[in-house]
Amino acid sequence: MTIIDIINGLKNKQFSCYELIKFILKKIKKNNKDLNCFITIEYKTALKEAKKYDFLRKFNQNNLLNGIPIAYKDIFCTKGIKTTCGSNFLKNFIPTYNSTLIEKLKYYGFINLGKTNMDEFAMGSFNESSYFGQVKNPWNLNLVSGGSSGGSASAISAGLIPASLGTDTGGSIRLPSSYCGITGLKPTYGYLSRYGIISYSSSLDQAGPMAHTVEDCAILLNLLSGYDKLDSTNIKLNKYNFLNYINNSISGIKIGLPIEYLKNINSKFSCLIQDAINIYKKLGINFVDISLPYIESAISAYYIIVSAEAASNLAKYDGIKYGYYKINPKSLKDLYINPRTIGFGKQVKNRILTGTYILNNIKYFIKAKKIRNYISNNFIKIFKKVNAIIIPTTKYRANKFNKKNQKLNLQQDIYTISINLAGLPVINIPIGFINKCPIGFQIITPPFTENLLLNIAHSYQKNTNWHLNYPNIL
Numbered sequence: 523m524t525i526i527d528i529i530n531g532l533k534n535k536q537f538s539c540y541e542l543i544k545f546i547l548k549k550i551k552k553n554n555k556d557l558n559c560f561i562t563i564e565y566k567t568a569l570k571e572a573k574k575y576d577f578l579r580k581f582n583q584n585n586l587l588n589g590i591p592i593a594y595k596d597i598f599c600t601k602g603i604k605t606t607c608g609s610n611f612l613k614n615f616i617p618t619y620n621s622t623l624i625e626k627l628k629y630y631g632f633i634n635l636g637k638t639n640m641d642e643f644a645m646g647s648f649n650e651s652s653y654f655g656q657v658k659n660p661w662n663l664n665l666v667s668g669g670s671s672g673g674s675a676s677a678i679s680a681g682l683i684p685a686s687l688g689t690d691t692g693g694s695i696r697l698p699s700s701y702c703g704i705t706g707l708k709p710t711y712g713y714l715s716r717y718g719i720i721s722y723s724s725s726l727d728q729a730g731p732m733a734h735t736v737e738d739c740a741i742l743l744n745l746l747s748g749y750d751k752l753d754s755t756n757i758k759l760n761k762y763n764f765l766n767y768i769n770n771s772i773s774g775i776k777i778g779l780p781i782e783y784l785k786n787i788n789s790k791f792s793c794l795i796q797d798a799i800n801i802y803k804k805l806g807i808n809f810v811d812i813s814l815p816y817i818e819s820a821i822s823a824y825y826i827i828v829s830a831e832a833a834s835n836l837a838k839y840d841g842i843k844y845g846y847y848k849i850n851p852k853s854l855k856d857l858y859i860n861p862r863t864i865g866f867g868k869q870v871k872n873r874i875l876t877g878t879y880i881l882n883n884i885k886y887f888i889k890a891k892k893i894r895n896y897i898s899n900n901f902i903k904i905f906k907k908v909n910a911i912i913i914p915t916t917k918y919r920a921n922k923f924n925k926k927n928q929k930l931n932l933q934q935d936i937y938t939i940s941i942n943l944a945g946l947p948v949i950n951i952p953i954g955f956i957n958k959c960p961i962g963f964q965i966i967t968p969p970f971t972e973n974l975l976l977n978i979a980h981s982y983q984k985n986t987n988w989h990l991n992y993p994n995i996l
């Protein structure tokens with residue numbers, strides 16, 4: 523069910539909130555054994571809250587959103603609930619406060635069913651690097667779910683939750699959304715508060731909603747937006763009701779198709795993109811070829827920037843305040859080194875070492891920043907000619923689990939990261955299947971035009987039903 527289905531079901535008394543939550547928790551318990559999409563499941567509190575909302579509903583003291591189930595990527599701090607960030611280092615970390623976005627949804631009455639699995643510290647594209655194990659793809663258990671917000675994508679796709687919040691530093695909302703056949707939105711950098719989200723690369727990290735439909739993402743974005751003085755990068759903007767924009771006509775809009783992004787994809791993928799383009803053409807959209815060069819350099823620039831920022835952000839995990847291990851240190855050095863050696867996985871250590879090297883050789887960082895500026899300026903130039911851009915989300919469909927996947931990581935990120943480097947809003951929507959495995963494409967618009975972005979994406983979903991296909995999970 524979508525969020526809208528659940529709102530209607532509760533309103534029309536098709537089920538009580540308690541019945542709904544109990545049913546879903548049972549389904550999560552059963553399927554999590556295979557999918558491994560949850561790290562923590564909140565059985566007791568979820569049922570208690572469901573009872574509370576049924577009580578309020580009985581006396582008409584509820585609002586429409588009271589009792590909607592949700593789960594959060596385990597990177598969002600949740601008061602009193604373990605927040606691991608997929609790491610051994612934080613496996614016992616219990617925050618004393620909620621991140622702003624969670625606090626907002628709690629205020630509106632969403633029920634937190636738990637914390638979803640993720641790549642350790644959000645570093646990865648396949649959800650293979652979590653300390654808590656790999657997350658499986660509900661369309662085929664031999665395939666990866668995609669990362670780093672793979673637990674959220676897998677759980678939504680399997681029908682265990684209608685929606686979730688993920689984070690996207692270099693594609694972590696869009697890539698698993700594409701692999702699992704769901705809708706995932708990364709808003710403009712600075713649009714949603716990052717307060718209480720464990721930092722990976724602060725100049726790129728951005729949270730966003732993941733759900734079945736654009737309409738549900740619009741509902742969540744309505745609730746999540748709004749200035750937060752606790753995040754210094756959060757931008758003060760007028761509040762929108764995105765639901766008022768999603769049904770606008772898109773006739774006459776101009777969309778750019780970057781030649782560099784479309785030339786190397788396989789023919790099945792090309793056909794599906796062409797089908798989507800044809801649907802848009804029927805809706806009155808004009809397509810023009812554009813050029814977004816320097817894709818390869820975007821990868822190098824991205825990995826230099828994220829590694830440097832990660833090395834800096836992860837320096838606070840010193841084994842004293844966070845991640846205490848019962849090892850008797852013989853020296854201060856011992857005290858620092860042991861927990862970091864035991865607590866971090868291979869991928870995280872790799873980024874810290876690379877990042878530390880880069881911070882000591884600042885010329886690489888400066889060069890990467892220049893490439894980043896070049897990429898951003900190029901997007902700005904192109905948006906003078908077109909209203910939006912469409913590109914595939916990934917180069918291939920979801921792959922099998924494999925230790926060598928980390929090399930593939932770089933190739934799969936090729937379509938997602940330049941959008942983060944430029945800070946633009948972007949959404950993944952499902953556009954079909956290759957060998958029974960879903961794939962999606964991305965729509966990108968200029969900064970802070972989430973209303974246009976959702977409008978273009980929703981217009982596609984009104985004319986197709988790829989987003990309404992569900993894997994066979996009981």
Ligand code: GLN
Pocket residue numbers: 644645646647669670689690691692693694695722828931935
């Ligand atoms: N795969 C990218 C990385 O490992 C993206 C991660 C993300 O968006 N959190 O950095």
